[in-house]
Amino acid sequence: MSGFNLLHLVSKGQPVNLRACSLPSGARRTKKTWPVTFSKEELKERLTPMQYHVTQERGTESAFTGELTFNKDSGTYSCVVCGTPLFSSKTKFDSGSGWPSFYDLLKKDSIDLTDDFTYGMHRVETTCSQCGAHLGHVFDDGPRPTRKRYCINSASLAFNPETAPDLNQNSESSNTAPEIKSEAQPEPSTPGETKTPAGEEKKEL
Template sequence: MTQQQNWREKLSDEEYRVCREAGTERPFSGALLDETRDGMYLCKCCSAPLFPADAKFDAGCGWPSFYKQADSDNVGYRDDDSLMMRRIEIFCKQCDAHLGHVFPDGPKPTGQRYCVNSVSMTFEPQQGDKVEG
């Protein structure tokens, strides 16, 4: 079985489109947009820790936004010249899953806004927090 077939079996159609084909979910549609509990946001594909919940903020852009990553070994950067504009794509360094983009208009102390697709992450609540659903 190829790696592509493995991802197709593991991920929903929307997760595959976003994570493996660098798609984007519709703004204000993601399940993690309004998540407010303490915990960690993990890569949907490989469970690498990506963003701590205490770094999340409401940027009003329609996607979960963070001002810092959990571990610099897990989030990578590359130029994205699609859509006739220059952006910086962020991806999981462990499995190459597309996460979203980073912009230089975030809050202090980093000034970064990691704009991330909900479907490219799972949320692991801090122990003691109830999992809703």
């Protein structure tokens, strides 16, 4: 059985122990200097244990347990470590694998791809191009138009909901009538009298 077919069965059967969206414990990849770096102490302090395990130790969350797996809200998915925008909700789809799946990236250079030959098959690991956080893997069995399936751990993502404009604020400003300031009208003069420029009364002769 080919690696692709085996992977397809793994995704549909949802076994947790094979870690379809992660590297096995102790696996290594080519070292690289990332544009954004954080200390282990800082990351352990602000990330949950699962987020740290997935992004820094190339771990995985169990299938169908991720908080964002079935999220259908509109917005953007970014790297939980450095905040780099990665995916749009418009390209998210239900792959049945148990992990959040997307068929395209927000930007082509937002993710780095690395060959992964673990488990006796060839896969392509996805990492954040800015901080090197492990995200998951990408496969060639996705929907049109890209045919790609980015299988991403929910723990490696942060969801930023799409904010709607404040319609109430706009309506208040549009419904408020503008204040019209009227100029003071001159007092009517008594017949036979006029006002001098200085405001002094002067009788007509």
